[in-house]
Each structure stands twice: as C-alpha cells, then as structure tokens.
Amino acid sequence: MSASAQGIFLSYASQDAEAAERICDALRAAGLEVWFDQNELRGGDAWDASIRKKIKECMLFVPIISTNTESRSEGYFRLEWKLAVDRSHLMADDRTFLLPVVIDDTPETMARVPDRFRERQWTRLPGGVTPATFAERVQRLLSGGAAPAVAAPRVVPAAAPAAAAPAHEPPSIAVLPFVNRSHDEEDEYFSDGLADELLNVLAKIRGLRVAARSSAFTFKGKGATVEEVGRALNVATVLEGSVRKAGSRMRISVQLVKVADGYHLWSQTYDRTLEDIFAVQDDIAQSVVAELRTTLFGETDAKATQHASVQVVAAAKGRATDPEAHRLFLQGRHFIDRRTREDSARGIGYLKQALEIDPEFALAWVHLARAYATEAELGWVPVAEGVPRARDAVARALALEPDLAEGHAQMGWIEMTYDCDWHAAEASFQRALELAPGNADALIAAGAMALTLGRLDEAIALYRQVVAQDPLRASGYQTLGLALGASDRLAEAEAAYRKTMELAPQREVARAVLSLNLLAQGRGDEALAEVSREPNEAYRLWALAIIEDAAGRRTESDVALQNLIAKYQTECAYQVADVYGARGDADLAFDWLERAYVQRDAGLADTKTDGHLRSLYADPRWDAFLRKMGLAD
Numbered sequence: 001m002s003a004s005a006q007g008i009f010l011s012y013a014s015q016d017a018e019a020a021e022r023i024c025d026a027l028r029a030a031g032l033e034v035w036f037d038q039n040e041l042r043g044g045d046a047w048d049a050s051i052r053k054k055i056k057e058c059m060l061f062v063p064i065i066s067t068n069t070e071s072r073s074e075g076y077f078r079l080e081w082k083l084a085v086d087r088s089h090l091m092a093d094d095r096t097f098l099l100p101v102v103i104d105d106t107p108e109t110m111a112r113v114p115d116r117f118r119e120r121q122w123t124r125l126p127g128g129v130t131p132a133t134f135a136e137r138v139q140r141l142l143s144g145g146a147a148p149a150v151a152a153p154r155v156v157p158a159a160a161p162a163a164a165a166p167a168h169e170p171p172s173i174a175v176l177p178f179v180n181r182s183h184d185e186e187d188e189y190f191s192d193g194l195a196d197e198l199l200n201v202l203a204k205i206r207g208l209r210v211a212a213r214s215s216a217f218t219f220k221g222k223g224a225t226v227e228e229v230g231r232a233l234n235v236a237t238v239l240e241g242s243v244r245k246a247g248s249r250m251r252i253s254v255q256l257v258k259v260a261d262g263y264h265l266w267s268q269t270y271d272r273t274l275e276d277i278f279a280v281q282d283d284i285a286q287s288v289v290a291e292l293r294t295t296l297f298g299e300t301d302a303k304a305t306q307h308a309s310v311q312v313v314a315a316a317k318g319r320a321t322d323p324e325a326h327r328l329f330l331q332g333r334h335f336i337d338r339r340t341r342e343d344s345a346r347g348i349g350y351l352k353q354a355l356e357i358d359p360e361f362a363l364a365w366v367h368l369a370r371a372y373a374t375e376a377e378l379g380w381v382p383v384a385e386g387v388p389r390a391r392d393a394v395a396r397a398l399a400l401e402p403d404l405a406e407g408h409a410q411m412g413w414i415e416m417t418y419d420c421d422w423h424a425a426e427a428s429f430q431r432a433l434e435l436a437p438g439n440a441d442a443l444i445a446a447g448a449m450a451l452t453l454g455r456l457d458e459a460i461a462l463y464r465q466v467v468a469q470d471p472l473r474a475s476g477y478q479t480l481g482l483a484l485g486a487s488d489r490l491a492e493a494e495a496a497y498r499k500t501m502e503l504a505p506q507r508e509v510a511r512a513v514l515s516l517n518l519l520a521q522g523r524g525d526e527a528l529a530e531v532s533r534e535p536n537e538a539y540r541l542w543a544l545a546i547i548e549d550a551a552g553r554r555t556e557s558d559v560a561l562q563n564l565i566a567k568y569q570t571e572c573a574y575q576v577a578d579v580y581g582a583r584g585d586a587d588l589a590f591d592w593l594e595r596a597y598v599q600r601d602a603g604l605a606d607t608k609t610d611g612h613l614r615s616l617y618a619d620p621r622w623d624a625f626l627r628k629m630g631l632a633d
Contacts, residue, residue, distance in 0.1 A: 008034045008138070009054055011080040012064035013072060019103045019128025020064055026130035027138060051076075055083045059142055063117065064128075065102045070112055071491045085116045096120070096141050103128050107234070107467045112495050118231070171292045172235040174211035175199040177220040178252075179242040191243040192217075193330030194252070194281070197319075198239070201285045203438035204405060208292065211235050212440035212470035230259030233471055237265065239288060248274050256288055266291045275323050318362035318397070318404040320354070328354035329364045336371045341380050344371055365397035366406045373414065383600075387418050405436035412445055417602055422452055422630055440470040444479060451483050452605045453631065459483040474504035481513065486609035490521050508536035512543040519547050520611070538568040542575040546582045546612065557583075569595075574603030582612040586619050593625060607631060 008027060012020040024036040035054050055061065061084040069077065088097050100113070100122045111117075123134065175198055180191040196213060203210040211233040219229055226238045241254035255267035266287055270280050286309055293304035320326040332350030335343040351368045355361055369390040376386025391414055397407040412428030415421045426449040432442040447462035463480035470476050481496035497514040500507060515531035518524075527547050534540040541564040548557035561579050564572060577592035596604055607613065608631045616622045626632040 007058040009058040013068040015068040022128035030135035172209040181244040189334035204436040210438040215472035325354040325358035362401035369393035408432040512539040574601040584615040
C-alpha cells in the first residue's frame, strides 16, 4: 500500500485472520484502501521495514482485539501496536488515528492493550461481521469528520455464532450515587439509598444493561465527568442527581446524560414530602426507561411510556408501603454494607425496626437474611446460630413475594455455601436471573455454580458478562481467573488476576491464586515472590506449601503446611487437602477432604475443577467422594 489519504492498516493476531479478512472486505467494498497482510511467515529485515513504513504512512490504524490477543504475551501484532502508539504521540489530540475493534466479548477494562487504546472509543464487530455503518464512520474519519460514537459493549456468549448478534446495541446505563446536599451528613444514607433503589429497579428491566452498584459507586465524591464514567463502565448513558432533605421535605434533581456528546436526554426536579418517595422513584425510573426506549428503539412517546410503566411496576416488587419503614430500611442497608461487626449489629437493629412497622416488607427480610449470613460467614456468631436465622428471614421474604429476585439469590447463597445443595442453589440463581437479568451478584453466583459443576465454558461466559457489567469489581476478575485457570487457559487467567490486583491491591487470596497460576506456567521464582505478598496468612501458607514442594524443598513445604494446620485447620481443611493432593499423598488428601465435608468448608465448591487434586482421579475413593458431594457426572 502506498501512502494514501485512504490508507487503513489492520493489525491482528494470526488466529483472527478470518475475522480480519471480513473487516477488510467490508472496508474495501466501500472503496477504502486497506493494508491487510496475509503472510503467515512473518519476519525478515525487508518485511519488518515494510511494516514500519506502512504504519508510519497510514491514515488510520485498526488494532483487532480478541481473546486470542489476550492470551498471547508475545506476538508481532504487539510490535505493530507499539509502533502505532508511538506515532500517535506526535499527533494533535483531535486527530483520530487509533480505532480499536473488538471481535468477541473481551471486556475493555481488562484487555491487555496499550493505555493509549483506552483513550479512544472502541467498536465491537463480533466475529468480524462489519455493517455498512462502520465503513461509513471510517470514511467520515478519513475525511476529517467526527469520531465514531461510543458503542455500548455487547455480551456475546462464547458459543453463539457471530452472525446471530443483534443489529443494534442494547441500551446501557450507569446510576451514579446521588450527591447529598443536605446540611446533615447523616442523610448520606438517604441519597445513596435513592440511587441504589433506582439502580435495582432498572437492573430488572429486560433489555436494559445496567452497570452494577459496586462499579458505579466507586465514582462517589471523585468528580468524574460523564465521559470518564461512560468509558470506565462501558455504558452509553449516565443517570446522576442530587438530594436535599430538610425535615419531612426533599428536593431531588436528576438528569439522564448521553455519554457520546454530553447531551441531556431528560432532566427533572422534584419538590415533595418524604411520604411521596415511592411515587418519585417510580416517576424517575419510568421517565428514564421511556426516554431510552424512545431514543434507542425509536418508539413513540406514548408507546414508550406505556411499556416503561408496566416494566417499572413489575420491577418494584418487595419494597415498603410505609415511608418510615423505608427510611429505616435505607439506614439498615447502609450500615450492613460496611461489613464491620458493630455496623452490622446497628444495621440489623434498623431493619428490625422497619419490620415492626411493616412486617410484609419483603426486601427488608432479604437484607436481614444477608446480615445474618454475613455474621456467620465472618465468625461474629456461630454458623449453627446465624445460618438458620438467615434461612428463616429469606424464606419469610419469598413467602411474601415469590417473584423477588433478591430473595432467590440470597437463598441460593445459603444452599450453595452451607447446604452444599448445588442443584437447589443453581435453580435459585437461575430464577434470580430470570427475574433480574442485570443483577451482577446473581451472575457471579450462577458462574460459581457452573464452575462447581464443571461446566467451564458456561462459567467463563457468565464471568465475562460480570466484568462487562461490573468492570470495576475486583472479585469479578478474580472469579473469571479461577474459571480460566480451571480450563488451563493460564495466560488469560493471569491477566484476570493482575486486573484484580490493579483494582484492589490488598485484596486477600488474589496473590495466592496468581502465584499458583505462575507455578503452573513453570515460573516458580515469580510464584515464590508473589506469594510472599499475599496478605491473608492462611492462603499464603497454603500456596507456599505447594510452591516449595514443587521446587523440591520439602522441608520448607512441611513448615508452611504444619503452620497452616496448627493455626487454621478448622477454617481451611480443604486447603490442607489441596496441599496433600498436589503432593500426591492420596490417603492424607482424602482424610482432609472428609474433614472439610464434615465442617461444610466452602472450599469444597472447587473440588471438581481443582487441578491440585488430579492425582486423586484414578483412586476409587474419588468417584465415591464426588457422589457424596452430589458432583458426580
């Protein structure tokens, strides 16, 4: 290709040649000049010089991003990317030169790409299928027109054919925490709670992708622009607002903003009393859904309003009927979310007060169950005391409101974590997803169940949906890493673990599992350095015992293992079994698996996919144990 005002350079991994060729053909059919190298034997000084020259002369550089580029730490395409980034630094900020294209469901937030790519708007062309609108946008870019509009990310299941993707992107939104403009800082629970309630209602609207709370609320108090929020959360619209509360009156200002151009699609201010809070919430949710249906689906105002009203009424199930009970509920949830012993007790007190006023407040029963389960999980009360309380509370919620998504999700966690009733738990999580397709917690739970039952491709697809929907949630990347690692996709798992630590450097367990991933890749020295930085002592000892044994240092391994047993045998019986499995000591591995079973150790959920237990597969006790666990095929 000669230097040309129409010159486009396609850069791709060799495994993506077919998708790249589709993109090339579509652009050429539109009369655009594209350099598309189909030489499988790349290399040589002359060829290298040719590549450098073409990148230096092209008008637009299109890097094709996929799971294939994610899994490759090295590749000629990475040199091409570096050369393009270097050239982009010489250009004016308003000149579009880099145009990243993603051909599968790889999330932008964890992609192994240069940071410069993240400064540009990404386009998703599943499988390389290229609509005419994309070629038109490229033509505008090359002629000096506006940059392409932000495309809301699409979640494409791994097994779905690219051609089955819809012609339009689904509507997407992030609900930011509302600003508390009251004089009393104690009213923070009210402004946060209002945004949270709206987010939960919108997450139940089928066809609307809602950024999860754990990601959206990370922007609280940071003064981020709508554009920054949209880019970080991969959404096309942002809902933001403020609340001023004085006595029994409140003023709520809210606006729905389009990320691509900052245009206000809708805004409203409400001056009401606290008794009107439910009507205000419904009004905001209905207005947002109607505006999105009108703007993105082209529905008439009347039809959009009608659809929105029906959807919001169905999504608002389980809430209070009394404003004071609602206020106490918001306070209770606010303190429970802090996850300290004192705050949890305070939150439980508020929820009990709310339920005294409104005993049929189903959501309050769910969050009371969550608080009781947290107390048991963190050892603040005995499991035998906390879990039955949690089970009774969530059962009460579901008796009051059988179609409450939050109730089914909470029941599923109890069935999975404490009952080891995998199939009952899976049914609960699937029901929660049917009722609230946008619930990231339910997606994580469904992924955990798929992983537990050995359905690895399904687990990976679900976890990719989680990180697309909740891109700033560290636990989403960590669980994705576990699923990828169980599938022996070690480089991809490593990338997910590193993203976990980028988001939460001190997160417990992440460095331990990363160290074992590095060990599996044959990078023992790196594994040893990484495990030394694990903040949780029990998991540090677990991983260290395995790493030292693999290096032939049995004495050091024994020291770590004996410390693990001495300090944590009641909490970490499964991890002890894991070490013995990695060592190939079947008798002791089965002894500790039995202990873990008796103790209802949460680690047992990993049994079927844990690579360290592969040494046990040929032992007749293995199938017997899986049958007892309900995990046999």
